[in-house]
Amino acid sequence: MKPIRRDLRFALPANRINNWHAQGLHVTQFFNTLSVFFPSGERFFIDSVRHFRKHEALQAPELQQAITAFIGQEAMHGREHEDYNELMQAAGLPAERMEHLVIRILEYVRVNAAPEVRLAATIALEHFTAILADSLLSRDAVIGGSETRFAALWRWHALEETEHKAVAYDVWEAVMGKDLRAYALRSSVMVLATVVFWALIVPFLIENVRRNGGALSLRGWWSLLSFHVGKPGMLRRIAGPYLDYFRPGFHPWQHDNRHYLAEMEQLVAEFQALPLSQAA
Secondary structure, eight states, X not given: OOOOOOXXXXXXXXXXXXXXXXXXXXXXXXXXXXXXXXXXXXXXHHHHHHTXXXXXXXXXXXXXXHHHHHHHHHHHHHHHHHHHHHHXXXXXXXXXHHHHHHHHHHHXXXXXXXXXXXXXXXHHHHHHHHHHXXXXXXXXXXXXXXXXXXXXXXXXXXXXXXXXXXXXXXXXXXXXXXXXXXXXXXXXXXXXHHHHHHHHXXXXXHHHHHHTXXXXXXXXXXXXXXXXXXXXXXXXXXXHHHHHTTSTTOOGGGSOOGGGGGHHHHHHHHHHTSOGGXXX
8 A cells, every 4th residue: 555645725615614524513623623733743743754764674675765755745734734733723613723733842842752663652642633534534424514624624634644554564574573572562552652642632632612602502512412422423433443453463464444544536536526616
């Protein structure tokens, strides 16, 4: 599976930033809150993988090409989500303050953690984004009916996360091997990364909803709960794949969902056919 760098600019409509999802405000703000993490997170992933690029175990041309494409895709994701987050900030959401906190945490890890730990954090969070991507792609209702350009951005991001989901993990296995020490490190870092991620995303989400006047809307919170644990069940569907990460013989392509990648060419063609007026 060879990832491909695609330079797409989504020109998201600023007037829809706070309520672009078909399921309403609360689901919109869940996705908006995820966006806060991506620019600094993608840079962290790039740096973590790039650190090992000259390692003797990574010199196979195919793996070097995959690393190059991984870096290119993550850079494009970061750029588009920077634009996305600027729209959030302009609309009265504290995206800059939230992202600054994420940056501080990642900078602490960068300065204080060994390169192997940073790579373990990368493969943990790459797995998390990959299974979220699979959940999005597997049910039309996750993003269907939403504003066209926002929906296209999230589908594009999900497809590319699927396309490169094993690159950082292949780097990990080549550098660290498959022994007990490697397993213990990647598993323990996944637990820590999961705790930190949810400790940030929950208060960020609540604040973004509050800024839009939805904090006391029981109907809105129920719609978000239903979205995740009912139908389409975005988070409910990732529980099993998440736990698979803790199996000693795990590899990302054991969840073989590459059939979704057939949608990429159609997505790009549909997006490029959109009139510019929709971005206003």
